Amino acid sequence: MAGNSYGTLFRITTFGExxxxxxxxxxxxCPPGIAINLEDIQFEMSRRKPxxxxxxxxxxxxxxxxxxxGIFEGKTTGTPIGFIIPNTNQKSDDYSHIKDNFRxxxxxxxxxxxxxxxxxxxxGRSSARETxxxxxxxxxxxxxxxxxxxxxxxxxVGPLFLEKPYQDLDFSKTExxxxxxxxxxMATKMEDYIRDIRKQxxxxxxxxxxxxxxxxxxxxxxxxxxxxxxxxxxxxxINAVKGFEFGSGFCGAKMKGSEHNDLYNPDGTTKTNLSGxxxxxxxxxxxxxxxxxxxxxxTIMQKQESLDNKGIITEMTGKGRHDPxxxxxxxxxxxxxxxxxxxxxxxxxxIY
Numbered sequence: 001m002a003g004n005s006y007g008t009l010f011r012i013t014t015f016g017e018x019x020x021x022x023x024x025x026x027x028x029x030c031p032p033g034i035a036i037n038l039e040d041i042q043f044e045m046s047r048r049k050p051x052x053x054x055x056x057x058x059x060x061x062x063x064x065x066x067x068x069x070g071i072f073e074g075k076t077t078g079t080p081i082g083f084i085i086p087n088t089n090q091k092s093d094d095y096s097h098i099k100d101n102f103r104x105x106x107x108x109x110x111x112x113x114x115x116x117x118x119x120x121x122x123x124g125r126s127s128a129r130e131t132x133x134x135x136x137x138x139x140x141x142x143x144x145x146x147x148x149x150x151x152x153x154x155x156x157v158g159p160l161f162l163e164k165p166y167q168d169l170d171f172s173k174t175e176x177x178x179x180x181x182x183x184x185x186m187a188t189k190m191e192d193y194i195r196d197i198r199k200q201x202x203x204x205x206x207x208x209x210x211x212x213x214x215x216x217x218x219x220x221x222x223x224x225x226x227x228x229x230x231x232x233x234x235x236x237x238i239n240a241v242k243g244f245e246f247g248s249g250f251c252g253a254k255m256k257g258s259e260h261n262d263l264y265n266p267d268g269t270t271k272t273n274l275s276g277x278x279x280x281x282x283x284x285x286x287x288x289x290x291x292x293x294x295x296x297x298x299t300i301m302q303k304q305e306s307l308d309n310k311g312i313i314t315e316m317t318g319k320g321r322h323d324p325x326x327x328x329x330x331x332x333x334x335x336x337x338x339x340x341x342x343x344x345x346x347x348x349x350x351i352y
Contacts, residue, residue, distance in 0.1 A: 033076065153169070
């Protein structure tokens with residue numbers, strides 16, 4: 001299996017399966033002498049971990065990170081940072097019903113066709129549990145770039161959409177509710193909606209908005225390695241992501257140039273920011289903001305048609321512990337991938 005690594009200079013390689021002994025990763029290219037706050041890393045892991053509220057999967061995992069190398073006396077040494085995250089609460093029997101069956105809209109079918117073998121327990125490498133390793137790397141990337149502020153939040157769940165612009169939101173309220181929406185009134189509506197969807201045995205999608213502030217001018221390259229292109233790739237690599245837009249996004253396609261152009265102030269900032277903080281693939285110092293769309297989880301607790309490995313259409317009902325909506329737990333993953341991209345470009349910018 002190729003494609004288990006991401007990044008150029010700041011590079012993360014992940015390993016492990018959902019129901020194996022452990023997940024883990026190796027972070028290459030982290031500069032030496034960076035003070036690492038292990039409590040901050042564990043805090044990020046707690047934001048992503050399962051079982052944290054009644055509206056997410058009830059799998060109980062502490063997601064304690066064990067560092068094996070690359071950190072000495074609280075600082076990075078410049079050598080590869082190796083770590084593991086033990087799995088402690090697997091229930092592999094929950095997946096025996098899909099041993100010979102392929103769940104609709106899941107990776108089951110294509111995995112078996114591509115590799116000729118698959119770990120059906122929790123989906124193996126296709127499980128979103130793999131993203132735990134990304135959150136570790138993202139938490140370290142954040143500590144490389146302490147001046148840059150990365151705040152993601154849930155901006156929609158199903159038909160419920162937070163209309164307020166991010167400038168009117170208090171990001172300190174994002175962690176005050178299980179949905180991770182900084183608007184408390186909308187968060188309550190979203191939470192009630194997710195609970196109702198769960199009672200129906202169904203799932204629902206949503207969007208996560210991310211805002212990156214205090215980004216220096218000059219991150220990103222103008223041809224293939226555009227900053228927004230790498231952010232898009234990073235976000236689209238997250239499980240269940242079906243869409244990415246930054247700045248004015250698809251709404252910008254409806255506008256005229258006279259409406260869309262960001263006019264300059266004398267100091268080089270712009271009066272508006274429809275460019276989303278990136279022009280020509282390079283950061284311009286304004287806020288970077290983008291939105292990531294997540295589909296509904298494929299495993300639902302309702303009867304539906306499936307396909308078995310003999311090519312026969314059968315009926316199946318989902319079992320096990322699954323998120324009715326992934327977006328609350330996706331917030332720290334979006335932040336982590338954004339931090340990895342920025343740390344990588346920060347280091348590249350020091351060389352080129």
